Amino acid sequence: MLHDDVADLSHIRPYKVTEARTKPTPVRWSFSDDTEEIFRFAIGELAKGGVALATLTEIRGGAARALGSHVAIAADGRFCGYVSGGCIEAAVASEALDALGEDQDREVRYGQGSPFFDIVLPCGGGITVAIHVLRDAKALSHVLSELGQRRCAGLRYTGSTEQLRMVEPPSKPGFVDGGFETVYRPRTRIVISGQSVEAERVASIADSAGYEVVAYTNREIELPVIDRYTAVVLLHHDLDAEQDVLHAALRSSAFYLGALGSTRTHRNRVDRLDSSGFTKAQTQRIKAPIGVFGPTRDANSLALSILADVAATRLSVYA
Structure with missing residues (x-):
């Protein structure tokens, strides 16, 4: 029997020391x-x-x-x-x-x-x-x-x-x-038609920006799919060379369609499209001269101008 002034502590379980969990550093x-x-x-x-x-x-x-x-x-x-x-x-x-x-x-x-x-x-x-x-x-x-x-x-x-x-x-x-x-929404696909230094610079910067880049340089191959999340960029110095892609883009749901050329060149382009049966509403979709600023005198500036226009248009359509 325990002495009267000695407390019975047998019922208390010993404290078990456990290692604290260390929170990782973000x-x-x-x-x-x-x-x-x-x-x-x-x-x-x-x-x-x-x-x-x-x-x-x-x-x-x-x-x-x-x-x-x-x-x-x-x-x-x-x-x-x-x-x-x-x-x-x-x-x-x-x-x-x-x-x-x-x-x-x-x-x-x-x-x-x-x-x-x-x-x-x-x-x-x-x-x-x-x-x-x-x-x-x-x-x-x-x-x-x-x-x-x-x-x-x-x-x-x-x-x-x-x-x-x-x-x-x-x-x-x-x-x-x-x-x-x-x-x-799907990432921006950018179809670039043209065989020029301008086309190369647009493709390079667009790829760096995370766009899905499709370079269409061979009229013998099948034209890539143009959906509503696709931008079509025509960088030809000849209206005949752009015709197939331009016609396909005008019939598509592409959110952006831009073409290289001066104001006078674009008037000629629209006249040709009118004679091919395209409506005014369709031809008004074409951004020409292409880009948000201009005129530009080097490929890098033109590429930046075009891609800024593509990005701004996508944001306005799919904000």
């Missing part, structure tokens, strides 16, 4: 903001140890990225993508790592209206980011498959149920009945 893996690359990264990391997908779901004031922009964050801290100009992605990744550790989605606000007073967006606005712990890759794989076949895809994220699923592509990103829907 590290940017890629500087790309390409959706397909971000999704491929997420799918690959899901099989290795877990991944979270952060989505820009609200903009208050100004913002550097569009609604629906993504960052994918791996369990080891590596991340790729953007939801801002680059100023808060590491903070988003840190929140995503906490979400992965808890296996629970979360929503975070930055900038205007945010509890993080030490994180200020340079634009002065504010954004909300939804962080989803990815459980399977079906939704992302669906998007990649559709884009690979040059079709639009749509995803819907519901925070209350922590679900990400495929839906019919919405007209634009935003909340619908409590869920955030995002639309994904």
Whole structure:
């Protein structure tokens, strides 16, 4: 029997010291903001140890990225993508790592209206980011498959149920009945017709910009598919040489059609098209002289002028 002034501690279990989990340091893996690359990264990391997908779901004031922009964050801290100009992605990744550790989605606000007073967006606005712990890759794989076949895809994220699923592509990103829907469109395909230094420079810069470049230089081969996400650029110094591609482009749903040549050359082009049965509405689709600034006197300036026009037109059509 124990002495009266000695407490019986036999019922208390000894404290077991465990090693605390070390949170990885967020590290940017890629500087790309390409959706397909971000999704491929997420799918690959899901099989290795877990991944979270952060989505820009609200903009208050100004913002550097569009609604629906993504960052994918791996369990080891590596991340790729953007939801801002680059100023808060590491903070988003840190929140995503906490979400992965808890296996629970979360929503975070930055900038205007945010509890993080030490994180200020340079634009002065504010954004909300939804962080989803990815459980399977079906939704992302669906998007990649559709884009690979040059079709639009749509995803819907519901925070209350922590679900990400495929839906019919919405007209634009935003909340619908409590869920955030995002639309994904095929990358810009640019068909370049011409055998010149100008054509080479346009192809080179377009490739660097991430466009799908198709150089059509041989009239003996089949003309590439021209869909509504295709820009057609005609860089010939001879109206006869451009005729086949020009006629095909005018009959297509291409979002952009531009042709090299002076104002006088373009009048001759339109006269020829009128005699071939094309309507005024069709010929008015042609941007000629091509580009947003001019006249240019070197191939590099012309290429930049053309591609700036292509990019601006795509944004105006598919904002």
